[in-house]
Amino acid sequence: MRDGLSATVGGSLPNDMARYSHLTLSQYCVESYQRSDHSDGNFQYINPKPDLLVFRGTDEIRDVLSDVQLILMTRFDSHVVDLIGELVESGRLQFPITLAGHSMGAAIAQRAGILFRKFGYQVDQIVCFAPPRIGKNKHIKRITTCYRNGNDLVTYVPWFRHQSKPIQLAHFSFRVVSRHRMSEYNHLMRKKYGLES
Numbered sequence: 001m002r003d004g005l006s007a008t009v010g011g012s013l014p015n016d017m018a019r020y021s022h023l024t025l026s027q028y029c030v031e032s033y034q035r036s037d038h039s040d041g042n043f044q045y046i047n048p049k050p051d052l053l054v055f056r057g058t059d060e061i062r063d064v065l066s067d068v069q070l071i072l073m074t075r076f077d078s079h080v081v082d083l084i085g086e087l088v089e090s091g092r093l094q095f096p097i098t099l100a101g102h103s104m105g106a107a108i109a110q111r112a113g114i115l116f117r118k119f120g121y122q123v124d125q126i127v128c129f130a131p132p133r134i135g136k137n138k139h140i141k142r143i144t145t146c147y148r149n150g151n152d153l154v155t156y157v158p159w160f161r162h163q164s165k166p167i168q169l170a171h172f173s174f175r176v177v178s179r180h181r182m183s184e185y186n187h188l189m190r191k192k193y194g195l196e197s
Helices: 002-009 022-032 063-071 076-090 105-118 177-182 183-194
Strands: 042-051 053-056 097-102 123-129 145-148 167-168
Touching: 002 145, 022 042, 022 053, 022 097, 022 123, 022 145, 022 183, 042 145, 053 063, 053 105, 105 123, 105 145, 105 177, 145 183
Parallel strands: 053 097, 097 123, 123 145, 145 167
Antiparallel strands: 042 053
């Protein structure tokens, strides 16, 4: 069953068979900056429904420092494995699960999707806004959708590839920093589906 927002837009959203519309997931990503169900200094996420995890990413300069620290950590995957273990053991998750994230949160969502599937858990979809390139992976390639806002620099680094060709929400602009904010992605998603002008 799809969420109410996708039904009000007339079912024209991408991935109509998915449990959550991409527009609804962009709104949850905005919400992840306003509250957090978990924060250990490296990962922040919200778990608004048992079958949905939304990872917070980088929206402000202070977040960049945290991201650099995380990238420099050689134990990135082990932190994701620990997080997945804690979530599964807590009994709060329901599978198949949908994962979403913005910026570094998009990278975490993709890594979590890879690991969930490797451990035998079903992942419905992964939706990424402003994802850095983490390289292609056969476990999640077909269930991952990436969105890019024009020349958002984060979507061009590092030198790996995206899981899927990013859907372009806007064209080139000199407003590079504001292009990366999740609120801007959400505005463009709402505009794309005729909810804002």
